[in-house]
Amino acid sequence: MRIISGTHKSRQIHAPRNLPVRPTTDLAKEALFNILVNHFDLEDVTVLDLFAGTGNITYEFASRGARGVTSIDLELRCVNFIRKTVTDLGFEAVLSFRSDAFRFLRNCDTRYDIIFCDPPYELQGVEEIPLTVMKRTLLKPGGWLVVEHSREYNFEGFEGFLQKRKYGKVNFSIFSQPEA
Template sequence: MRIISGLYKSRKIVAPKNLPVRPTTDMAKESLFNIINNLYYFDDISILDLFSGTGNISYEFASRGTEQITCVDQDFGCIKFINQTAEAFKMPIQTIKSDVFKFLEKSNLQSNIIFADPPYSFTDEQFYKIPELVFQNNLLLEEGLLIVEHSKHTDLSKLENFSYSKSYGGNMFSFFEIL
């Protein structure tokens, strides 16, 4: 994986092969950040990266100037890798090792953008629970976005607070906002 833009543009990051991850493709990530770039100033926002895996999305935000980034993942190897990479690049990324659903149930951390990239193998009910918990616990700041990455076989369009979705190859991003 590589960082698309910003301070660390073109830097390659090689994750250990034993991590249970499926990083967002560069093409999908570049398209996603083109959307976000038109909505926010990166240095003015806070990010919550759920199911953060390798930290791919968080590195992109940090490279573009975001100072408040929190990654949540339940895998110790993923958290360790994110911490090592953030330290090597001097990125302002904090990590929390936790089951994402338990974190969402207890957290009061509000963010401008909440990005969730759960396993594509999740059931529909597991996918539905993410926006439900985010909005139920008021974790999204006003004019914020919840972005859920999923396969084209998952449909989140009927959920409350759904705004729109974008498809990039086999990847889809569903966008939710306070309505």
Template sequence: MRIIGGKAAGLRINPPTSLPVRPTTDIAKEALFNILNNRIEFDEIDCLDLFAGTGNISFELASRGAVSVDAIDQHAKCIMYIDETAKKLKLEQIKTRRADVFKYIKSAKKSYDFIFADPPYDIGALPQLAQMILDGDLLKPGGLLVIEHPSSRKLAESPYFVEIRVYGNSSFSFYSK
């Protein structure tokens, strides 16, 4: 994995192989951030990375100047890795929280300009995830939600759905309020 843009561009990240994750591929991440570059002013946004895993997306957002990045994951080793790497890369705007993402969605008090969610592909609640996030008022008006999911699985219909981009076995579904 590598950071594509911003102040840490080009740096390779080598998470331990023992982490229970499936990181977004560099090709898919580069395609995603090419789209986001045309829609987001990174240095003006508060971000939420759900199912943060290796912190791949959190590091990219922070490197590009996001005001804040909250990285949420239930695995302690993932959170420890994100904390250590953020400190090493001097990406102070990344704050981690070890939590069950679905409980976090229900209890969160903060709202965000950009939310990225990359849940395990086999998670049962995947089709309803977008609506859970949108119903929880986590996304600010005009904000953008992106959910990574397997191309073979469809998400539930939503009036906030904008588009889907397919990259082989992975897809990104975009939502906006």
């Protein structure tokens, strides 16, 4: 995996093979960030990265100067890898916590500009994520929730649904918090 742009552009990150993850492909990540940079000033955003895994998305936001990135994963090995990598890369605006993503959302009292969520494709209950984010108003006005998912999910009827993008086997559903 590599960081596509920013202060650490082209930097390769080598995650341990024993992490139970499926990182977002470089193709899909690059396409997603092309969309994001046309909608947000990434140096002025706060980000929540749920099911952070290797930290692939966290590092990309941090490299592009995000004001703050919070990465959440239930797997302690993933959290420890993210913390070590963040230290090695000198990213000061990143916090990484071990937590169940659903529980984190239910207890969260912070509002974010962007929430990125990449749950395991076989995980049950993924549809709860956009429902909880919108119900609890966890996005700032104009903020986006991006859910990476398999083709089996269709979020088009959900509150705040904005668009769906497909890149190979990767699907992104994007939700928007209405402007105030």
